[in-house]
Amino acid sequence: MKTLVAAALAPQPTIALLQSSSLSGAVQSELERLILSGELAPGAKLTEAALAARLGVSRGPLREAFRMLDEAGLVRTEKNRGVFVRDLPVDEAAEIFELRAAMDEWVGRQLARRITPAQLKELRAGVDALERVAKADDRAGYHRLNLLFHDRLVEMTGNRKLCAVYRKLIKELSLFRRLNLADGELLAASAGEHRAIVKAIAAGDAGAAGQAMADHVNASKERTLARQLRRPAGPKPEDV
Secondary structure, three states, X not given: OHHHHXXXXXXXXXXXXXXXXXXXXXXXXXXXXXXXXXXXXXXXXXXXXXXXXXXXXXXXHHHHHHHHHHHOOOEEEEOOOEEEEOOOOHHHHHHHHHHHHHHHHHHHHHHHHHOOHHHHHHHHHHHHHHHHHHHOOOHHHHHHHHHHHHHHHXXXXXXXXXXXXXXXXXXXXXXXXXXXXXXXXXXXXHHHHHHHHHHHHHOOOHHHHHHHHHHHHHHHHHHHHHXXXXXXXXXXXXXX
């Protein structure tokens, strides 16, 4: 009761503060979109003046957005140098894959034990969609559907803390693996792995479902690391 009264009597945010907070969130979302799409490349310096003009905002909300993106692991702030899009090193990407494999194994086990008919129908429809875009060699579409499919698997566990941690890791990993499935022949293999996951979940086999999800992450890790080693060094990103 005391806590509720204290909260009710506490100073309320001003309209200007609320607007500023909302604007910072909108700026963060737009910068995050540009980073995860690759439009703002890893290593690029984010200059306040250029971005303020591009987004039509003042520097205050932009600086707050930088702070939030730093906390999310998408940019790095260097004293006296500025803010840069993070370039995720190979060893850190490998660690994220390893952690994700452990998390996904747990997800698979949980869903095999308590998946509902409606959820199973949704997952099967998701795999059907993945196979369609794979056959059409729609790589960008496959990437988007793949992210949504895995996010939904985690969400179906009902564990909100896991969802929050998972989403943060996936955003960081996207700095590294955005072009993971750029080779068309890999799409069919990836879609087949998704089909195996759903089949194991539908069978109620917790061990097989967990293993299928872990195997899929590990296969994704190997594809990503192999592709990264084949990539030529590109030009230095320009300041943005």
